[in-house]
Amino acid sequence: MKKRWICLFVENEIGVLARISGLFSGKSYNLDSLTVGVTEDSTISRMTISLTSDDRTFEQIKKQLGRSVEVIKVVDYTDTPIHMKEILFVKVNHCTDADITELFRISKVFGVAIIDYDGTTVLLECTQTENRNDDLIALLKRKFANRIEIVRGGSVAVEAVSISER
Amino acid sequence: MKQITGADLFVKALKEEEVDTLFAYPGGQAIDLFNALYGEREIDVILPRHEQGLIHAADGYARSTGNVGVCLVTSGPGATNLVTGIATANYDSVPLVCFTGQVPTHLIGNDTFQEVDFVGITRSICKYAVMVRKREDLAETIKKAFYIAKTGKPGVVVVDLPKDVQRAYGSDFYPQEIMVRGYKPNTSVHMGQLNKALDILNHAVKPVFLIGGGVNIAHANTEMTQLAELTGVPVITTIMGKGAIPTTSSLYVGNIGIHGSYAANSAISNCDVLFSIGTRFNDRITGKIEEFAVNAKIIHIDVDAASISRNIDVDIPIVADAKKAICALLEKAKPLHISEWTDEINRWKKEYPIDMGKVGLTPQMIIQSINELFKDAVIATDVGQNQLWTTQFLDIDENKQMLTSGGLGTMGYGFPAAIGAKFGNPHKDVIVISGDGGMQMNIQEMATAVVYELPIIICILNNGYLGNVRQWQEMFYDRRYSSTCMRYRRSCEIGCNKPDHCCPEYTPDFIALAESYGAKGIRVTKAEDIKSALNSAKQNTKTPTVIEFIIDREINVMPIVPPGNSLNDMILESEEGRE
Ligand SMILES: Cc1ncc(C[n+]2csc(CCOP(=O)(O)OP(=O)(O)O)c2C)c(N)n1
Ligand SMILES: [Mg+2]
Numbered sequence: 001m002k003k004r005w006i007c008l009f010v011e012n013e014i015g016v017l018a019r020i021s022g023l024f025s026g027k028s029y030n031l032d033s034l035t036v037g038v039t040e041d042s043t044i045s046r047m048t049i050s051l052t053s054d055d056r057t058f059e060q061i062k063k064q065l066g067r068s069v070e071v072i073k074v075v076d077y078t079d080t081p082i083h084m085k086e087i088l089f090v091k092v093n094h095c096t097d098a099d100i101t102e103l104f105r106i107s108k109v110f111g112v113a114i115i116d117y118d119g120t121t122v123l124l125e126c127t128q129t130e131n132r133n134d135d136l137i138a139l140l141k142r143k144f145a146n147r148i149e150i151v152r153g154g155s156v157a158v159e160a161v162s163i164s165e166r
Numbered sequence: 167m168k169q170i171t172g173a174d175l176f177v178k179a180l181k182e183e184e185v186d187t188l189f190a191y192p193g194g195q196a197i198d199l200f201n202a203l204y205g206e207r208e209i210d211v212i213l214p215r216h217e218q219g220l221i222h223a224a225d226g227y228a229r230s231t232g233n234v235g236v237c238l239v240t241s242g243p244g245a246t247n248l249v250t251g252i253a254t255a256n257y258d259s260v261p262l263v264c265f266t267g268q269v270p271t272h273l274i275g276n277d278t279f280q281e282v283d284f285v286g287i288t289r290s291i292c293k294y295a296v297m298v299r300k301r302e303d304l305a306e307t308i309k310k311a312f313y314i315a316k317t318g319k320p321g322v323v324v325v326d327l328p329k330d331v332q333r334a335y336g337s338d339f340y341p342q343e344i345m346v347r348g349y350k351p352n353t354s355v356h357m358g359q360l361n362k363a364l365d366i367l368n369h370a371v372k373p374v375f376l377i378g379g380g381v382n383i384a385h386a387n388t389e390m391t392q393l394a395e396l397t398g399v400p401v402i403t404t405i406m407g408k409g410a411i412p413t414t415s416s417l418y419v420g421n422i423g424i425h426g427s428y429a430a431n432s433a434i435s436n437c438d439v440l441f442s443i444g445t446r447f448n449d450r451i452t453g454k455i456e457e458f459a460v461n462a463k464i465i466h467i468d469v470d471a472a473s474i475s476r477n478i479d480v481d482i483p484i485v486a487d488a489k490k491a492i493c494a495l496l497e498k499a500k501p502l503h504i505s506e507w508t509d510e511i512n513r514w515k516k517e518y519p520i521d522m523g524k525v526g527l528t529p530q531m532i533i534q535s536i537n538e539l540f541k542d543a544v545i546a547t548d549v550g551q552n553q554l555w556t557t558q559f560l561d562i563d564e565n566k567q568m569l570t571s572g573g574l575g576t577m578g579y580g581f582p583a584a585i586g587a588k589f590g591n592p593h594k595d596v597i598v599i600s601g602d603g604g605m606q607m608n609i610q611e612m613a614t615a616v617v618y619e620l621p622i623i624i625c626i627l628n629n630g631y632l633g634n635v636r637q638w639q640e641m642f643y644d645r646r647y648s649s650t651c652m653r654y655r656r657s658c659e660i661g662c663n664k665p666d667h668c669c670p671e672y673t674p675d676f677i678a679l680a681e682s683y684g685a686k687g688i689r690v691t692k693a694e695d696i697k698s699a700l701n702s703a704k705q706n707t708k709t710p711t712v713i714e715f716i717i718d719r720e721i722n723v724m725p726i727v728p729p730g731n732s733l734n735d736m737i738l739e740s741e742e743g744r745e
Contacts, residue, residue, distance in 0.1 A: 011348060014299075019289055026290045056475070063472035069294045069314060072348040 001052055003032075005077035005084070005157055008047040008065060012038055016070045020047065023068065029053065029061050033086075033130075033154035044072065048084075048157045050130070081160040087153035088126040088133045092144050095120050102143065110136050130155050167339070172304050172332040173202035175340070176265070179308040181208055182340050185236050187589050189224040191217050193240020195267030195280060198332040200238075212589065212618065217244055219582040219611040221251025221264065226583030228260050229569050230544050231590035232385060234316050237264040242280030245326075246287070250576055252322050253291040257573030258406065259383050261320035263311045264292075270330040271299055284326050293321030301334035309344045318351030319470045320383060352469060355486040355494045363441070363465040363482045364498055370439035370463075372507045373399045376422060379406030379572065380444015380468060386489035387411065387564065390443075393492055397499050399441070400511055402430045404451050406572040407444065409562035419511055420520065423451040424727040425554045428518035428736060431727070433511050434459050435734040443467045444488045447477040448573075457732035467491045518738060520558050522721070527693045529627055532715055533559035535696045536597060536625075539704065541565060543595040544587040548580035548604035550634035552627045554723040556599045578607025581624060585611055588620045595623065595704065602628040602652055602672070612683040615710040622710045623703040624680075629719050630665065630672055637722045641737075642729070665719040680712035687712045 010016045017036060024031045032050040039046045053061065058078075066074045092103060103122050107114055110132070116123035126136055133152065140148050170178070176199055180188065187210045192200045203211055214220040217239050224235030235255075239245055245266040255262050269278040285295040294314050298307045304327075311323040367373055381390050391411040394401045401411050402419045411418055420427030422434055431453075434440065440462040445451070447466075452458040458478060466480040467488065474483040484491060522530040533556060536545070545560060546569040547553040553570055562568055569587060571579040580600045588596040605626050615622055636650040647663040654662075655670040677687030686706050688699045690713055703711035725736045 014297075015285060015289070018286065022290055060472065060476055067470065067472055069346065069349045 001054055002058075002078075003050065003052050004058055005082065005155075006047075006049040006051070006062070006065070007075040007077055007157060008049060008071060009039070009073040009075075010036075010045050010047060011070045011072065012043050012045040013070065016045065019068060019070055020049075020065070023064055024061075027064065029057060033152075035154040035156050037156075048155055050155055077157055077159070082157045083160055084129055084155050084157040085127050086130050086133055086155040088124075088128070088136070089151040090124045090126070090137070090140055091149040092122045092124070092140065093120065093147045093149070095122055099144065106136075106139065112136065167337050169335040170338045171198070171202070172301050172327070172334055172336065173198040175304055175336070175338060176308070176327070176332070177202045177206065177209075178338065179305060179340050180236065183234070183308075183312050185209055185234070187212060187227060188236050188238060189214060189220045189227070189586070190238035191220055191240070191244060193242075193244045193267060193280070195241035195269055195329050196238060196244070196327075197267075198329065199265070199267065199327070210589070212614070214582070214585070214614045215610040216608065217247030218251055218578065219585070219608045219614065221248045221262070222254065222576075222579050222582035222608065223586035223589070223611070223614075224262055225251060225255040225260050225579075226546060226569055226586030227590040228255070228262060228586070229258075229583070230567060230587035233261075233590070234312055235260065235262045235586065237262065239264070240267040240280070241269055241284070242282050245284045246282060249287065249291070250574075250578075252288055252324065254571050254574045254576040254579060256292050256322040258379065258571065259320045260322070261315040262322045263308075263315050264322060264324045266324065266326050267332075268297065268326045268328040271328045272330070274328070285324065288324045291322075292324050293319075295324040295326070297326040297328065298331050299328070301331050301336040304331060304336070305340045306344065309341050310346055313344050314346065314349060318349075352471075352485050352487065353490075355490050356484060357494070359482060359484045360491065360494055361498070363467075363484060364495065366439055366463050366465060366482065367397070367399070367441055368500065368502065370502065371504065372437045373439040373441060373502065373504065374419070374433050374437045375399050375401045376404070376434065376440055376442040376445060377401060377407040377410040378404045378443065378445025380488045381407055381410040381492070383444070384469075384488035386492050389489060389492040389496060391415070393496055393499060396496065397502050398504065398508070399502060400433060400508060402426075402433060404445050404572075405557045405570065408557055408560075408568060409566070412563035413561045414563060419515065421557055422733070424453060425558065425723055425725070426451075426727075426733070427515075427520050427558075428725060428738060429511055429514035431733040431736060432514050435732070437462050440464045443491065444469070446470075446473040449477075452477065453727045453733040453735075454731055457734075518725075520725070522724070523739070524721075525693065527691065527696070527715060527717055528721065529555040529717060530559050531693055532625065532627065532696055533599070535700055536599075537561040539697065539700050540595045540597060543567075543597055544569060544584070544591055545597045545599065546570070546580045546584040546587060548598070548600035549575045549577045550601045550604060550632065551629070551637065551721075551723050552599050552601040552604070552633075553580075554634070555627070558723070577601075577604035579604075581605060582608050582611045582614075584622050584624075585615055585618075585620060588615075588622050589618075596620075597623045597625065599625050599627065601633060602626055602630065602676075603632045605676070606674075609679070612680065612685055612710065616684045619708055620710060621707045623700070624710060624712045626676055626712065626714045627717050628672065628676070628714050629717050629721065630669070631719060633721075634723070636720070640720065640722070641726070676712055676714045680710070685710040685712055687714070689714045689716065691716045
C-alpha cells in the first residue's frame with residue numbers, strides 16, 4: 001500500500017464529479033481526498049485526487065479513469081516533483097490565556113495564521129502539505145482535546161517548475 | 167438556415183446514422199418524438215410489449231447485424247424498465263443508443279410526474295450517459311452517442327431528452343464528424359509488443375489460443391480461423407468467444423471455464439504459452455485464480471486497457487482491436503511443430519468428450535438435431551442450464567451465430583433477443599433455446615413476434631425447475647431445493663426435494679398460451695419426435711412456433727468445476743451417471 005497522487009483533467013459538465021466519485025465507490029477503491037476546480041479553460045475542470053492503494057489496484061484505477069468519456073487526461077503525480085498544498089481551518093474553543101499563548105507559539109512554529117479571535121475562540125488557518133497538516137492536527141488534538149473543530153480542504157497539486165526529479 | 171424542432175432533428179439524425187429499425191415504446195415525455203416518427207417509411211418503428219423486451223430486442227438486433235441498436239422510450243418507468251437491458255448489453259459490449267424522454271428542463275428536480283434521474287441511475291452500467299439540456303447541443307450529442315457506442319470497446323450510450331428540447335426549434339444541421347477530446351479509441355497495434363508475442367509463441371511447445379468475445383465483436387472470425395490454421399495452434403474459447411473459429415474445426419478444443427470441457431480446461435492448465443485475445447479472464451473462466459495456467463507465459467490482446475492485467479498477471483500486454491491485431495499476426499506468423507501437444511489434447515478430447523451419456527429426450531439430442539437441421543441460423547439462448555447446454559453442444563460456423571447474455575447472465579434475454587435478430591436477419595432461421603423459467607420473464611413479447619409475423623422457433627427446455635440453481639442445490643447444498651421448483655403449489659409438502667409423477671401440473675400450459683397469442687405450439691415428450699417438431703416449425707413461415715420439450719427434471723450440466731476449485735479439478739459426471 002502506498003500513497004498516490006493523480007491529477008485529472010475533466011469536462012466541466014454537470015455530473016462529472018458524480019461519475020468520478022461513483023467510479024471509486026462502485027469499484028470499492030478507497031479515496032483519501034478529491035478536490036475540483038475550473039481551469040484557465042472554462043470548459044475544463046482539474047481534479048487532484050489522493051488515495052492509498054497497492055500497485056495493481058492503482059494501475060486499474062488509472063485505466064478506469066482514462067476510459068471514462070468525461071476524462072480528458074490522467075496524470076500520475078505519485079513520483080513526480082510537485083507542489084502540493086491543503087487548506088486547513090482549525091477552531092479552538094474555550095481557550096484560557098495560557099491556551100492562547102500556546103496557540104501563538106504553535107502558530108509560529110507551524111507557520112499558521114491566526115485569522116479570527118473573540119476572546120475565547122481562536123481560528124487558525126494553515127496552508128501546508130497534507131502530512132504537515134496531519135502533524136498539526138495531532139498536536140492540537142492532544143493539547144485541546146474535544147475543543148477543536150476541523151475543516152480540511154483536500155490537497156491541490158501542480159507539477160514543479162524548477163525542482164528536478166530526484 | 168432552416169429551423170426545425172428537436173423531435174424532427176432527432177428523426178433526421180436517425181436517418182443520417184442509417185438506422186433502419188427503431189425499437190420504441192411511447193409515453194407522455196416522448197410523445198413529440200413519436201409524433202415526428204408518425205407515418206415514417208424509412209425507419210421501421212417496432213412496438214414491443216415491454217421496455218425490457220424492447221431493449222433485449224435492440225440488443226439481439228445489434229449483435230446479429232453489427233449495427234447499432236436503437237431504443238426510444240418515455241421518461242420514468244419507461245426508462246427504468248430499460249435498466250436490466252442496458253447492463254446486459256453493456257456487459258457484453260453491444261453497441262446501443264437509448265433515447266429516453268425526460269420532463270422539461272425547468273421541472274427537473276421538482277419530483278415531477280414520471281421524473282427520474284436516469285443519467286444518474288445508468289452512469290455505472292453504461293459506456294456514456296448524457297442529458298441534452300439545450301436544443302443547440304442536440305445534433306452534436308446524438309452524433310457523439312452513435313460514435314461512442316460503436317467505436318473502441320462498443321457499449322451502451324444513454325441520451326436523455328427533456329420535452330422542451332424535443333419541442334424547441336433550432337438548426338437542422340447534423341454533423342458528419344465529431345471529435346470527443348476525452349475519448350480516443352485505440353486504432354493501432356504496437357508492433358514491438360506483437361513481435362515479442364510472436365517470438366514467445368514460436369518457441370512454445372504447448373501453446374494454445376484462448377479466444378473471448380472480442381473476436382466475435384470485431385468480426386474477426388475469418389482471420390482468426392486463418393491464424394489458427396496457419397500456426398496449427400489449438401483454439402479454446404470462452405462462452406462469448408464460441409464461434410471464433412468453426413466449432414467443427416479439428417483445431418477447436420472446446421470452451422474453458424466452470425462448465426468447460428475437460429480437454430479445454432486441461433489444455434489451459436498444462437500449456438506453456440497462453441495466447442489470449444479479447445477476454446477479461448473473469449471468475450467463470452479462471453476457476454481458482456492462483457492455479458490458473460500456472461506454467462504459462464501469458465500474452466493478452468484486448469481493446470480495453472482496463473481488461474489487461476486486472477484478474478491475472480500478463481507477460482505481454484497488447485492494447486489493440488482484435489481484428490487489427492490478428493491481421494498483423496497473420497503477416498508474420500508461421501507454422502509451429504507441436505504434434506505431440508495436439509495429440510495429447512486430442513486424446514483428452516476423445517477420452518472425456520462432453521456427452522450426456524444418455525438416450526432419450528435430452529438437451530444434447532435436441533441441440534444436435536438443431537445442428538443438423540439448421541445451417542444458416544441465429545441461435546439465441548436464455549440463461550441457466552439451457553444456455554450452458556447450448557454452449558456445450560451447439561455447432562457454430564460462418565453461417566451461424568449464437569447470442570447469449572454472458573456477462574450479466576440475464577434470464578429473459580433469449581426470446582426478445584431473437585425477435586431483434588429476426589428483424590435484422592429476415593432470411594435466416596432464428597431459434598431460441600430457453601428454460602421454462604426464463605421464458606416467462608419476457609413471454610409478453612409473443613404478441614410482438616405474432617403481430618410482426620416473425621417465424622421464430624422457440625425451444626423451451628422444460629424441466630419444471632429453475633434448473634441451474636437446483637443443480638447447485640443438489641450438488642453443493644444437500645438437495646435443499648429452496649424456491650426452485652416451478653411446479654410447486656400450495657398443496658405441496660414443505661421442503662420437498664423429490665420430484666415424481668404426482669407433482670402438480672405445470673402452469674402455464676405453454677402450448678395453449680402460444681395458441682392464444684396466435685402462435686403455433688408443439689409439445690415434445692419423446693426423442694423420436696424432436697426432428698419432426700423442428701421441421702414443422704421450420705415450415706411455419708407466418709407465425710412463431712413454440713416447441714416445449716419436456717425433459718428429465720433433474721438432469722445436470724456436466725462437467726463442472728466446483729466453486730473454489732482450479733480448472734483441472736472438475737467433476738465429470740453426475741452422481742446418477744456414475745451408478
Ligand atoms: C433475471 C435473473 N434472475 C435470476 C437469475 C439467477 N438464475 C440463473 S439460472 C436460473 C434458473 C433458470 O431457470 P430456467 O429458466 O428454467 O432454466 P434452466 O436452468 O432450468 O434451464 C436462475 C434463477 C438470473 N440469472 N437472472
Ligand atoms: Mg427450467
